Amino acid sequence: MFDTIENYPYLEYKNKELHLNGKTIDSVLSKKETPIFIFLEERFLNNATELEQNLKKSIPNLFISYAIKANYLGRILHSAKKIGLGIEVMSLFELKLAREAKIPNKDIIFNGPAKTTEELEYALGEGIENINVDSMNELILIEKLAKKRNMVQPITVRIHPKLDEKTERKMLIKKNSKLGIDYSRGVKLFEFAKKSENLNPVGVHTHIGTNLTSHNFYEELLEFMNKYISDLEKKHGISIENINLGGGLASKSTLDKSGFQIAKLGEQISSHISNIEDKTIIFEPGRYLIEDSFVAITKVLRTKKSWGRKWAFTDIGANSLIPMRYTHYKVIPQNFKGKGQYTNIGGPLCLPVDVLTDESVDFEIEEEDLLMVLNCGAYTISMSEQFGYPRPAVYALNQEKELELIKPADDIDKMVRESF
Numbered sequence: 288m289f290d291t292i293e294n295y296p297y298l299e300y301k302n303k304e305l306h307l308n309g310k311t312i313d314s315v316l317s318k319k320e321t322p323i324f325i326f327l328e329e330r331f332l333n334n335a336t337e338l339e340q341n342l343k344k345s346i347p348n349l350f351i352s353y354a355i356k357a358n359y360l361g362r363i364l365h366s367a368k369k370i371g372l373g374i375e376v377m378s379l380f381e382l383k384l385a386r387e388a389k390i391p392n393k394d395i396i397f398n399g400p401a402k403t404t405e406e407l408e409y410a411l412g413e414g415i416e417n418i419n420v421d422s423m424n425e426l427i428l429i430e431k432l433a434k435k436r437n438m439v440q441p442i443t444v445r446i447h448p449k450l451d452e453k454t455e456r457k458m459l460i461k462k463n464s465k466l467g468i469d470y471s472r473g474v475k476l477f478e479f480a481k482k483s484e485n486l487n488p489v490g491v492h493t494h495i496g497t498n499l500t501s502h503n504f505y506e507e508l509l510e511f512m513n514k515y516i517s518d519l520e521k522k523h524g525i526s527i528e529n530i531n532l533g534g535g536l537a538s539k540s541t542l543d544k545s546g547f548q549i550a551k552l553g554e555q556i557s558s559h560i561s562n563i564e565d566k567t568i569i570f571e572p573g574r575y576l577i578e579d580s581f582v583a584i585t586k587v588l589r590t591k592k593s594w595g596r597k598w599a600f601t602d603i604g605a606n607s608l609i610p611m612r613y614t615h616y617k618v619i620p621q622n623f624k625g626k627g628q629y630t631n632i633g634g635p636l637c638l639p640v641d642v643l644t645d646e647s648v649d650f651e652i653e654e655e656d657l658l659m660v661l662n663c664g665a666y667t668i669s670m671s672e673q674f675g676y677p678r679p680a681v682y683a684l685n686q687e688k689e690l691e692l693i694k695p696a697d698d699i700d701k702m703v704r705e706s707f
């Protein structure tokens with residue numbers, strides 16, 4: 288048997304044994320303890336370059352900024368910097384991570400609905416050019432801080448667009464969400480910034496959710512954004528340099544499965560946005576770049592049958608594989624031992640939501656088997672908890688196809704000490 292796994296070019300079965308980039312899991316692991324996460328650096332770089340190349344076919348001025356809330360490990364930031372990605376941050380912690388990775392100030396985008404004075408002082412002091420704002424009170428505070436420094440701060444306003452009711456219902460971030468500001472109040476923020484001697488309104492931003500797989504959605508969004516921007520220009524004399532379309536794309540492998548084409552998205556953008564050559568189109572993807580750039584290796588600790596179901600319990604759990612609404616964890620075996628009874632897979636936590644996938648698997652599973660969990664790079668490590676268990680170690684699979692430790696596992700004795 289020699290089987291590639293559709294949409295995961297780095298994985299294949301040879302003689303029923305799983306290979307990662309051509310190597311067996313045992314040789315990649317070389318006796319490392321499970322559970323571990325593995326950052327597939329090459330996949331991340333490919334995801335980013337493909338995204339950029341496909342969009343650039345139709346967009347003359349493009350800027351892609353990786354949303355580090357999806358996964359903020361330093362190694363990922365270095366990879367992002369290597370290929371010229373910017374970084375989208377939401378807090379002082381993330382701002383300092385971006386600075387530590389030596390991301391240039393002009394390539395950092397600072398989002399968030401309630402930035403503290405300390406965070407804003409730091410951002411202004413460092414010369415962060417892209418500050419996204421969604422409230423008048425924050426804009427007033429930024430103006431005050433910019434005045435004190437005798438500087439002009441560029442400002443982008445995050446709006447919530449007006450979309451069809453049906454589309455709105457499907458969106459994760461709806462108009463009653465705490466994020467963004469309604470588009471007409473947004474105009475007031477632009478007007479305030481335009482009048483101020485210390486603010487310069489340069490961009491419009493919107494971000495309405497995650498896991499998007501629909502070209503129709505972008506059709507609607509782009510139509511609205513273009514109208515909004517031309518109204519700002521014609522009715523209010525405010526010319527916009529940057530259009531930030533946020534993050535929200537589903538992962539590369541989910542999009543490949545769904546038939547969504549990034550090149551077509553580029554065409555949609557260039558056909559909707561007037562005078563696109565005078566604007567910079569910004570994307571701030573998290574999930575698209577990182578979700579399928581991570582796998583986890585986990586060992587089966589226990590199996591049991593109950594109420595007609597078979598269960599397999601792994602040594603990785605929901606404290607790091609966060610059971611959020613948009614997860615696409617997929618479990619495959621190291622050794623394919625044939626079809627078996629449909630089996631549900633759960634983690635070791637004494638917690639009912641600690642179930643790795645909604646769908647059961649139909650391959651044979653025995654205790655001590657190794658399993659690989661796919662699609663576990665987005666909002667897992669960055670949201671992980673010491674909930675009953677230490678957080679697993681994270682390794683990077685480097686260009687030489689060897690594992691390098693990039694974050695050690697939590698130490699249980701240290702966890703105990705820090706709890707007293």
Ligand SMILES: Cc1ncc(COP(=O)(O)O)c(C=O)c1O
Nearest residue numbers: 354494497534535571572573574
């Ligand atoms: C403002 C902003 N931009 C970008 C992102 C990244 O979203 P995604 O991971 O869905 O691409 C987020 C995620 O919450 C966000 O809040």
